[in-house]
Amino acid sequence: MADSIASPWLTIVGIGEDAADGLSAASRAALEQAQLVMGAARHLALLPGLSAPSREWPVPFADGIPLLLAERGRKVVVLVSGDPFWFGAGSSVTRDLAPGEWIAHPAPSTFGLAAARLGWALQGCTCLGLHAAPVQRLRPHLAKGRHILVLVRDGEAVAGLAAYLVERGFGASTLHVLEALGGPRERVRSVEAQALGFDDIRHPVAVGIEVAGVGDALPATSGLPDDLFDHDGQITKSPLRALTLSALAPRPGERLWDIGGGSGSVSIEWLLAHPANTACAVEADPSRAGRARANALALGVDRLELVLGRAPQVLPDGRPPDAVFIGGGLSDGLLDALWQRLPTGTRLVANAVTLESEALLARWQGEQGGTLMRIELADAAPLGTRRGWRSRYPVVQWSVVL
Structure with a gap:
């Protein structure tokens, strides 16, 4: 020592x-x-x-x-x-x-003082610092009945917070605007977000939010609805995404490489799994990378990192990942590069749709072990005057620990 x-x-x-x-x-x-x-x-x-x-x-x-x-x-x-x-x-x-x-x-702390003024159990509150962070970080925490304590920069930021709640359908939420707590200038005022009209809010300021309204809360499980993501069709669909996240098995503080990031849906759900998680998506298409970045911001995980390029020519620098997902660009060259670079114990999950990529995964699974699973899904669809099952393309998923 x-x-x-x-x-x-x-x-x-x-x-x-x-x-x-x-x-x-x-x-x-x-x-x-x-x-x-x-x-x-x-x-x-x-x-x-x-x-x-x-x-x-x-x-x-x-x-x-x-x-x-x-x-x-x-x-x-x-x-x-x-x-x-x-x-x-x-x-x-x-x-x-x-x-x-x-x-x-x-x-x-301001959080402790705010909880004491409002009579809230601090251990049951979500506490966020939004001085230099986007208001969208509220998104994963917006659920009816939740208590959120937020530090913000100034009165203008309070107005922006209220506008965001209204936009998301939570305009009925009660805002407790707490100014200069603990000092002679202390003031506490309460108002619904949709009726906020204070134009004299003084720094330093915190806001207590009692969430209410008809807005949609994000499910706490993996496999979020596809319509939460802007995409051009390149997205791991909800049921398959749930299975993929289950195989990736995110743990607190872990890092993901998402190769062929597309809409960023897998990376985003990895980040939503725990606030200490990090993720880097590798995407060759600039427009898709832009969509992934916008999706991450909209769902409150703007910490998603993006690397523009095609793997294995381009791979993230810095801390090695704990898990890797291959959603696009699967090839022998990519798997060879990952095996040479990644440390023992890294979890890898790859999804394949084409016969050629299925054959590649079957060969690698035979050599390296792991679990190979064929996933077949079907949706009920009109069939004349009745209904029948419309099959999706089957997906082969390989899960392995290096």
């Missing part, structure tokens, strides 16, 4: 709107001993009369990290909102520091 620094040079102090009266004894002691205090202009303004020199943290936030690291060895206090490690700046500030170099003194 690496030696830690005996005394931390950096103290991260969480402050609320009542900073003048609400600082802990440890936070006050750190400020008294500081040789430099860094923080946003709003935070510095909450602490007039600092004895140490102060420096305003720059925008964008990342530009302040090198300035902070250059002060290593001096007693530095960084001011942040509330709890530094609950949708806060703490992890960004400490990412390049050893554990012994820093200490943090959190204040009550």
Whole structure:
């Protein structure tokens, strides 16, 4: 284990709107001993009369990290909102520091204060930070009766949130607009999203959402309805997608490569399976890649990565995947490349429709093992004055662990 620094040079102090009266004894002691205090202009303004020199943290936030690291060895206090490690700046500030170099003194988080004002059980709420994220991230959480706590940038963002709820059919949701919680400017007002008319919302602001309305909630199972995805026909259809996701078996924090991404439906459902999951789709057609990106945004998983090109000539860089899905471009060359590059234990699922690709999978399954399954589906359809079964193209699915 690496030696830690005996005394931390950096103290991260969480402050609320009542900073003048609400600082802990440890936070006050750190400020008294500081040789430099860094923080946003709003935070510095909450602490007039600092004895140490102060420096305003720059925008964008990342530009302040090198300035902070250059002060290593001096007693530095960084001011942040509330709890530094609950949708806060703490992890960004400490990412390049050893554990012994820093200490943090959190204040009550905005989420905790909001739950206390509304009487909501915090462990039952969905908590989201949308300061710099699209409002569509709400989509997977919009279900009647759910409680959502959201941090937003300003009053304009609250209006955008309300408009999005109306657009999705959840205009009857109650919005609790919570301004400057914990300080003398605190204000809490409630209104239906479809009736929001506040034009004087003050920063900092959070919103509590009691979801109501006639909008469609996303099912929590795999195999979402096909009409949730914009596509040109290149989509793994819902029943087959459910079987494919079952074979891929996403686990929290895992990474997927989706080769021949098409509409992005498999990648998107992989991401919906857990908020810590990541996925990268490889797609040769620019228009399809654009559709996949738009579908991911619409369904609240804008973190989908896309690589434009044809595998195996183009494959994602960085962290290797835990699972790979081949939905297009299946060939000996692609499988050879994957076998050479992927680590032992990677799960691979490939779907084949043509006789040629079926034969290829049968050969590889004979050599490498795994499970080969033929999937045949049929839909009821008109047959004269009655109904009969209309068969879909059968699909052969190979699942294997490298």
